[in-house]
Amino acid sequence: MTTELLRVADLSVRYGRQQVVHQVGFGLAAGKALALIGESGSGKSTIAKAVLGLLPGHARATGRIELNGTELLALPERHFRQLRGRTIGFVPQDPQNALNPVRSIGSQAHEAARLLGPGDSAAERQAILDIFARVGLAEPERIYRAYPHELSGGMLQRVLIGLAVLPRPALIVADEPTSALDVTIQKHILDLLDDLRGSLGLGLLLITHDLAIAAERAEDVVVLKDGAVQEAGTSSAIFRAPRSAYARQLQADVPALNPDRFRITGQTADAGVTAIRFRSVSRTFHADGRAIRAVDDVSFEVAAGSTHALVGESGSGKTTLARLLLGLDSPDAGAIEVDGQPVQGRSREALRALRRDLQLVYQNPFTSLDPTWTVRGIIREPLDRYGIGTRREREERLHEALTAVGLAESLLDRRPGKLSGGQRQRVAIARALVLQPKILVLDEPTSALDVTVQAGIVEVLCDLQRRLGLTYLFVSHDLALVRQFADTVTVLRHGRVVEQGPVEGVFLRPAEAYSRALLSAVPRPIPDTVPAAECSPASV
Template sequence: MSQLLQIENFTLGFPGRPPLLDSVSLQVDDGEAVALVGESGSGKSLTTRAALGLFPGGSEFSGTVSVQGLDTLTAGKQRLMELRRGHASMIFQDPRAGINPVRTVGDFLTETLVRFDGLTRSEATERAVKQLEQVGLRRAKELMDQHPHQLSGGMLQRVMIAAALLNSPDLLLCDEPTTALDVTTQAGIVRLLREEQQSRGMGMLFITHDLNLAASLCERVYVLRRGEVVEHGPTRTVFLTPQQDYTRQLVEATPVIEVGGLGAPVAAGSPLLQVSGLTKTYQLPRGDVITALDDAGFSLPEGGSLGVVGESGSGKSTLARLVVALETATSGELTLRGVPRPHRPLRASERKVLAKEVQIVFQDPYLSLDPRIPVGNAVADVFRLHQKQGRKEAKDSARDLLARVGIGPERFDARPRALSGGQRQRVALAKALAARPRLLVLDEATSALDVSVQAQVLDLVEELRDQFGLTILFVTHDLAVVSRICSELIVMHQGRIVEQGPTARILEDPGDDYTRNLIASRPRPLWDAEPVTA
């Protein structure tokens, strides 16, 4: 086997600052799938881009990065363009960002073939259609005339893969190509990438933050942390017997479905939240009606924990927003501690009463805190409003509560932007808890966090649940996360509840086809005998 991509002692940084990449060495051979895993800011993308000769402006670098003997650090523009056109392709995380929205899929695919490879338009079209069929897209001919907005994210990512494969590259670089996709869609894309890589004998460098995904696709893995390779080797060896502490932490933090070892107690208290026939429809300007939530019904006992799992568009977030009264139901009943919810926006006084019953923590820790308000004051404001405390007393209460969620007094006057994602999510939790709610809704509250941070925040949620006697409604796309936190589970698909019951039962013996598909779509390591089925 010959060396395809060879990175040696590659260091990159900005003058006067610590390096972003520090002596990274990495190698991909012909026909080999290699994973590059690490958390955000570890330098995964920088490393991969260097292989195409893409460097951030104003950066300084040293070492060697060579693709098929071409050193991209020193190569001229012309050589780099030839490399990108003919030998190495890249697939990015967000397919929609990489395609011109006003031109058709056909224009996008045939442009380079006509301009640089001297094909006629009809030859190029023929080749593009063939390529689209090969990546598993049906009705490829019609697809050529469609615009990007007419395609789903998964279909568009297949188009991007087709575009990347058009020139039969020897090296395929994938930068989190499935992170923006649903699990069931991801499973299809991963299978496609694996097939293409194997049948073409391409070398592939696959960047991901998801260890499970890396294990399901790649034979070898490099673990990157703060710009340094901490460990590398065969995927199985690295993940099953990690040598470095960091790798071990990462493996342990990666959520897996834990059936049986459920920490969540099964609650049998009186019902806190009762929902029946709950429906939410939206009227579109053109007269179309979208049913975001269709006839949902369930009951959540006091002290219980209910997970709501589904993919994008399943209606899970609509359900969460209805529970906290950010949306008004079209029909159906929602009763919280015996109080029925009116089918109209709440009055200010009603909202204040409701605030002591239910609180929510949102997904994005970067947007869910007021950027201008120091975090201590943000929490103190809630104490002043709900616990009728004076300025000084509220500050003391806020300090205590922040300490309980792991934010020390030295951060009391910090603004949100000075905090990390995990710290912000802790502050968001403290803000919600300051109202002393009985029910806490977590809307993908850990999805934007790195795995190690996610694990810590989940630990905190469990701890706080016990301390405050909270009832939990956890909305997420991640089955592994709910299997850990929730004793009861609801599976949603296209606005409907397709299955509900005890988490352990659903995970072990799913009764619905969609649930089975969802569970089967979770990436499985290559060394697992079980084939990936979807």
Template sequence: MLKVSGLTVSFGGKKVVSDVSFNLNQGEILGFVGESGSGKSITALALMGLLPPNAIVEQGKAILETESGSIDVFKIDSRQHQKLRGGAMAMIFQEPQTSLNPSMRCGKQIDEAVLLHTTLRGKAIRERSIELLTEMQLPNPEKIYNSFPHQLSGGQKQRVMIAIALAGNPKLLIADEPTTALDVTVQKEILKLLRDIRDQRDISIIFISHDLAVVSEVADNIMVMKQGEIVEKGTVLDIFSNPKHPYTKNLIGFRQKLNNLIGLSHTYKTTPLISFKSVSIEYASNSWFREGFRAVKDVSFDIFEGETLGLVGESGSGKSTIGRALLGLTSIKSGQIRYKGLSIDTLKGKDRLRFCREVQIVFQDPYSSLNPRLTIGQALMEPIIYHRLGTLKQARRRVIELLDVMQLAANSINRYPHEFSGGQRQRIVIARALALNPKVLVCDEILSALDVSTQAQMIDLLIRLKEEFNLTYLFISHDLSIVKSFCNRVVVLNKGMIEEQGLAQDVFGKPQSIYTQKLIDSIPAIST
């Protein structure tokens, strides 16, 4: 139903996709796999007619079979493309929060798509929208219809986006990293939903992901891309049981490394470095749309010097809230958080300043963590100057040393955040955290947006930094395969409470809780 041949896309004369050709059959799920910058999303955007203004399709054909006949989607104008979008072909994106209008109820946004792409009018539009939400296997579709996006979970928002995409009964659905931001259990549900949609509607799906394990669970065939070119394609069984290209072998190797490793045991000192004692955290009702609720309930655990403690759980389990509370960015309702035996609530003056230097946080999105108007040098020197740890000259020297540790060029000091890749930006924000010689790093979902090979490189870097700087990590993640490969001990959270905790090999090898077993069973593994 889709035949693409010789697709070449360039940005300002530079080729980013070169001579890409593939066929997509009716009812087939085709996986696009590759690292960031491999050309996966650009290929999809070209098909959808959504390339940015500075990008052009230099050559190629894309023959799409529609009810009105065959159409070369690269030979039609923007108006014709607009008619195709949502009708014959539709696309869902990685982050539903930014794809949905925050000021409109979800039902009205589905209504718009139904109105635009069908002949239904009046009450029939609302009825069709409710039907779509029901098809998305959402509980209480009426409530979802009347909800605003911020009132829904990540998985629910993604299902609303899929409902909008399916409103016009497309024959081709493109899913661009639709599960990357979701925890493992919700990811598994979305993958099953996409398979069910394919079976029930007999539509074709292009599923884009950097994670081979995820693709292997949903796709029939796989196309591996590197630097804008196809390096290998075949069935899921062929690709994983007998990969031909070295690049494909490396991608499989990175994922298998993450799945097979289990964090090393650690010899602990008798006195913990950090202690959470019966900590509860509440969010009060502070506006017309947020009700008060208890995010963390009576949580107690210790972090010992030199260890990596993994904090895992689904979205909304309280992981990030606990990390922010340790930094003093969120107030606790009851209980105590102790650092070196002292309650952090009682720290004042020099003790508070020393604590701020010694406990640092690295956030999930490095791009939003960096000021786009500051050069990397300015961003990294800022905390050194603020804490009076050296002169401007000494701060500059320290920044160059840190960039070297992060394996970034010295001239990076004069460049801006937008000039770096996601993995490079993450190294930069880690370097900024290390600028103050901390004892503890709180890592909040710092690998979730990175492709698998970059994740493996970052884990190797974190292990090296831990040894070199004698660091202690609180590692927050919904990706259990990473936690399993990297952490010494694990605390499992469920709805703000501790489900279980212990050594990584015990929690993953012999889980005591049904909830923990459910999380482990949801870890995507390469299936052959």
């Protein structure tokens, strides 16, 4: 019989007059995983903060939270401080911001090691090196000496997991621990958490908006919306037969479950016209006396009106290729053409003219918009910069772009801070559209968004492509979304092309081992919920 580790009963949380969590309840057994899922604003992180005793001072929580029978909500802070780290571990979402950038990894790790009890520095250091090896860091000594900026996102996340489990807590709270990671690194991190659960008997409270991850990695799921439980039960039961309308909507929006949702073959693509052409393009950077080949002899073509995806792990060359296309960097060798015209070798004015037809939608809608500008000013800025039309004509174009992305005119005088993540990304798309370009470069345009908001953005992009004949270069590490959205794909590794071709062919019949490894790392839903062909190791 499994022992109940965590019990939450009738938990309600209020910030001032606004109630954000409504009588939530669930239980978690030792050695098991429970996932809290829902979109932004659903109350997931507030519940996690309540469990960790980290609610802000103006918050008021009622109900009960028991950990191994100890009631936490009424616990004085001086007593709760003894539990954090020792009994309750925390893995935050963003590893870049969770560690002090001016201190070495080792110096920060000693803070966690001291929670083990009295011990000398040498014993602490050895415990740190041992846990770094345990979480799969190949060079523990180098990691110990390194600073955060010297490590990749995946390595930093392993460091954080190591520091969380080092004091041997009974419970780990993991807040979106893989949302910013490539699919293969994501799989390694999730495998690591599973292994630690099994070997150390940890309970895992997993905060995520990814239903596929919840179904694959947690025994139980609690579905939240607007701070209230919509549905709760075993992940297999909820995934196979969701009872609530909201859970069914979440399921419908999971790309891995609906690979053909946005696919309308051949409606806009013009196979006879090449919008983008890369021919034997290479780019080398130099750092610390070393030559780094970021792009190595890459060639591909994109038909007008189609979507071409660049996929691969961090460091594969995806972003460098996008920067080269936009003229933000120049290749060492090879040629890049847009509508048959070369990108490199242009004067500053000629390159500026080219960019009217070549616009970029950035990855993060929370940082790509000036927080001091209104929506009106953000969308109109490109028209003002290029001096297009009269004031009245610019206003008309602004309203056309706003309508095209499905935003209400009532938002025009708001600033980004008053918009949701989905609304911000629609503003970013409208800003890119207002110049009426032919090509959009989409750099991870939905990676910072919840799955339902992501589906809405993809619907907007597909509709715009059908109506306006736009060509998309889509940079992404979300292979399930690539399967839904792209027509053709180039798989990159260490700056070189591994394989490329139509999405259907590459995803269902990958020719290269690396492509198969990428595809097998994608979280897959429970096998009997989708057609067998979609659940084979070579598919998403």
